[in-house]
Amino acid sequence: MDIHRIIVCTLCRDLVTGIRSGEGLCTDLRARLAAHYEPAVAKGFAVEGVACMAGCSRPLTVGFQAPGKAAYLFGSIDAQADAGDLVRFAKLYASLADGWCNSGQRPAGLAGKTLARIPARIPGCPTTGRP
């Protein structure tokens, strides 16, 4: 019952080393979710690699998405240093009914790395979403 997706770019290259670390981060995130969280949380996530999320100037990019929840795109992610904070964010994200949170609620290590926070729907007119 994967309802949450963590999407990792597998094409991003580190700006200094040129190394692609997305596949490794996928493996690490799956292991961390399985090891550190109760099955109900860990089983609620699918970790998937994707070729490019148009955040190429801020590698490595990682997205979070779930039905009915705000979506996030993070950039300038260090596959080693930020993996723990991504998993902590995953737990927070799973706990939020609409997925919406402010920068102060997100793990400190992700500060300045949120490229986008897209609401699931805009309150207002159910057809247009406009107030």
Ligand code: FES
């Ligand atoms: S190559 Fe990773 S976002 Fe484009």
